[in-house]
Amino acid sequence: MTNILDRRLHAFRPDLADQALQGQVEADRFTKGEPAQVTVPVAALHPVPDLARGIDTELLIGETVRVFERADGWAWVQADEDDYVGYLPETHIGPVRAPTHRIIVPRSFLYPEPELRKPHVAVLSMGSQLQIVGEAETRGNHYHVLADGTAVMSSHCRPVSEDLDDYVAVATRFIETPYLWGGRSGIGIDCSGLTQLALMMAGKKFPRDTDMQARVGTEITREDLRRGDLVFWKGHVGIMEDAETLLHANGHTMTVARENFEAAVKRIGWLYEQPTGYRRIL
Template sequence: MNALPDRRLNAYRPDLAEEALRGSVEAPHYVSGTPAHVAVPVASLRPRPDAAAGIDTQVLFGEAVQVLDRANGWAWVKSGFDGYVGYIEETALSSGGAAPTHIVAVPRTFAYSGADLRTPAAFALSIGSRLTVIGESETRGTRYLTLAGGQSVVAGHCIAIDATASDDYVAIAIRFLEAPYLWGGRSGFGLDCSALVQLSMMMAGRTAPRDSDMQAAGFGTPISREELRRGDLVFWKGHVAIMEDEKTILHANGHTMTVAREGLDAAIERIGWLYERPTGYRRP
């Protein structure tokens, strides 16, 4: 019997499956879904429609999803960014509207109620949030972008949707230092080890799988420990770290509960008693 597809990236359940799985997965109904986008700063995606369920990952403001089903205040969705499947509260989603024009390029920023830093902040935004800009203005020398919802964001905190924050994804990862660790988190407000890799890559114009096991299985090329250099990845069972240089790693971790800088040798010794030695090394 063939193994069923990974449920994290393939939408199927006993009563329903995405159209792309017709012929691969048995289901009484298949749907293509309808487009929507996230309308809150960060939407948590869960394995089942239950606010008490753990977070598998998160979808950011303005990111697209395909809605496959709606019931009891929950939407069963597939992320348009990395294909992750899960449940999001319906109130976090919106349909229609113009396509995003800009992306937040700093770890965190605010959407203000007006084009002035002295006006109240309407909500916070994470790096990677996608914005639809309809105008711009200047107040006391600071440029602001006007969003479709009427709020304003500091222009210097954003880049065009097709631009990159840096060609060096490690330099982007460094900007997350001391951001809090959050299991399943994928934002500047809190993130886990694999999200640090994925978000940093995204802002450098590159794509990476969401979870560390996905990254370890086929992201980039396998290398030896002796070959490690800046930008390479070190994997443990359930964990990934980024090489800042030949001896130092950056990683979101449950030991400091932050994104931290640590010596590779020290990390291997510290982690080893619980998660054993590294399982592999890869060059993205």
């Protein structure tokens, strides 16, 4: 039974497993895990506890996880947003504090106080979740203030209960953001990370990896493509900005870029062959 469960989405090892999997997998011990929250701007999630290994995905500040184990400076966790399982440094998580707002621009600066002339202390990505406790104004600029006194621009935030209207428009905000394998932030992002993050900002939970995403929604034909549809290749996904334009994070330009769809199909074909599917998700 163990072999048919996706290890990316189910927390199980021979010595330890998620309590919810009891009866489905074999393990020496089961645990329900404990809640925690990401406390750094961007936390890389690794498949093994080794900083030298490539990353599977990233978690943003304020996102919550369940922690199944803490050992040797690492935490083995499962993300609440998309169920992804992996390892991150234990110092990157802390107690859960209910967020009130999230960042709605691709990147924003966190200042040590409500003053944009001060050196920033962090760069926050779209989707970052913050607990705001106050407001301030300096020379006409409005700030949201966090409990530790740090501050972000009010115009860069929106209450967590308010979703953005158009996920394609959200995705276009990332144009020229650098491509990063496993990236899921405004600092660097990959193709499926762009799709997932844009949809998350529009209030739709969506899987992380392309093979997972390709099972969501309704299958359509190439001739039916319109704004918001997804095009899949083996290991790649793009968003149709309109019937002729593909928006995708890609290793060709090493950015998020617009590309004529037919030209993209021809260019990508030599390496990834033809698209494997077309999906309408909304």
